[in-house]
Amino acid sequence: MAACGLSGALPAQQAVFRSRLDLVTFGVTVTDRRGTVIDNLVAGDFEVFEDGTRQTITHFAPGGAGTSDLPLHLGLLFDTSGSMGEDIRLARTAAIRFLNTLSDAEDITLVDFDTEVRVATYGQRDFPRVVERIRGREPGGWTAMYDALGVFLDGAGENEGRTILVVYTDGGDTRSTSRFNDVMTLVRASDVTIHAVGFMEHQPSSVRSSQRGRLREIAEATGGQAFFPLAMKDIEAAYEKIVAQIRNQYTLGYTSTNTARDGRWRTVEIRVTRPDLKSSRIQSRRGYFALYAK
Numbered sequence: 001m002a003a004c005g006l007s008g009a010l011p012a013q014q015a016v017f018r019s020r021l022d023l024v025t026f027g028v029t030v031t032d033r034r035g036t037v038i039d040n041l042v043a044g045d046f047e048v049f050e051d052g053t054r055q056t057i058t059h060f061a062p063g064g065a066g067t068s069d070l071p072l073h074l075g076l077l078f079d080t081s082g083s084m085g086e087d088i089r090l091a092r093t094a095a096i097r098f099l100n101t102l103s104d105a106e107d108i109t110l111v112d113f114d115t116e117v118r119v120a121t122y123g124q125r126d127f128p129r130v131v132e133r134i135r136g137r138e139p140g141g142w143t144a145m146y147d148a149l150g151v152f153l154d155g156a157g158e159n160e161g162r163t164i165l166v167v168y169t170d171g172g173d174t175r176s177t178s179r180f181n182d183v184m185t186l187v188r189a190s191d192v193t194i195h196a197v198g199f200m201e202h203q204p205s206s207v208r209s210s211q212r213g214r215l216r217e218i219a220e221a222t223g224g225q226a227f228f229p230l231a232m233k234d235i236e237a238a239y240e241k242i243v244a245q246i247r248n249q250y251t252l253g254y255t256s257t258n259t260a261r262d263g264r265w266r267t268v269e270i271r272v273t274r275p276d277l278k279s280s281r282i283q284s285r286r287g288y289f290a291l292y293a294k
Contacts, residue, residue, distance in 0.1 A: 024255070033280075046270060049271070057254050072104060073106055077169070094229070101243055108124070110130055144175040163191060171196075194219050194221075200228050223283040224283070
């Protein structure tokens with residue numbers, strides 16, 4: 001297990017897309033109008049466009065059993081600041097229950113934060129220690145959520161396979177040295193799929209809307225979702241959707257026709273071509289930062 005405590009400014013980071021042999025990869029989930037995952041598609045059912053130019057799909061892994069060979073890394077971003085006081089018990093129960101649904105994860109990285117950011121990575125055999133840590137810290141202090149998110153994304157950059165992060169927070173940030181726009185650059189540059197579980201019931205009405213909006217923006221930029229539960233039954237329904245997405249996520253890869261290594265953002269649009277699925281919803285990252293060569 002590796003652990004460290006962090007506070008203060010994050011180091012300057014160049015946001016680049018990390019790839020092997022310039023293969024650009026995207027995790028993709030397809031759902032129908034009712035939100036049911038569609039798991040029977042093949043490579044020929046997809047089209048990929050980068051900055052409006054069609055790309056040739058050279059790598060494809062189906063959802064379901066086809067993703068079992070890809071290592072799964074699980075992250076939890078857990079808010080223990082004072083503003084979570086009335087929701088901390090529900091948040092703890094929710095986080096522990098989620099961990100129990102993904103026992104095949106290769107490792108678990110827990111980032112708990114208030115005024116400071118603390119990060120530790122555990123193997124599956126250390127699951128009881130993760131639970132102990134989630135249960136052990138009492139709420140208090142300010143909220144450095146953006147710094148915590150930046151710390152996790154920086155550490156996840158070298159993961160092989162898939163990385164899923166679930167954020168448990170009320171959505172406010174009162175401490176970070178990083179700004180929201182800076183963190184969104186890191187979010188868009190990463191391969192991490194982020195889901196947010198926002199506890200908004202006890203937040204002032206004056207900030208509730210903006211906090212919900214930012215959590216949605218963070219999650220949807222990565223192909224994830226944001227949920228705002230009021231009770232454990234709402235969280236269980238959200239987990240069904242999250243786990244279904246993880247278990248049935250397609251992986252598409254291509255080598256870009258744009259060979260420039262300029263570090264610029266490239267917008268990617270993924271489409272399903274089957275006529276009977278025109279109304280389907282596609283969840284995926286919306287682009288990537290190209291490699292940068294000086």
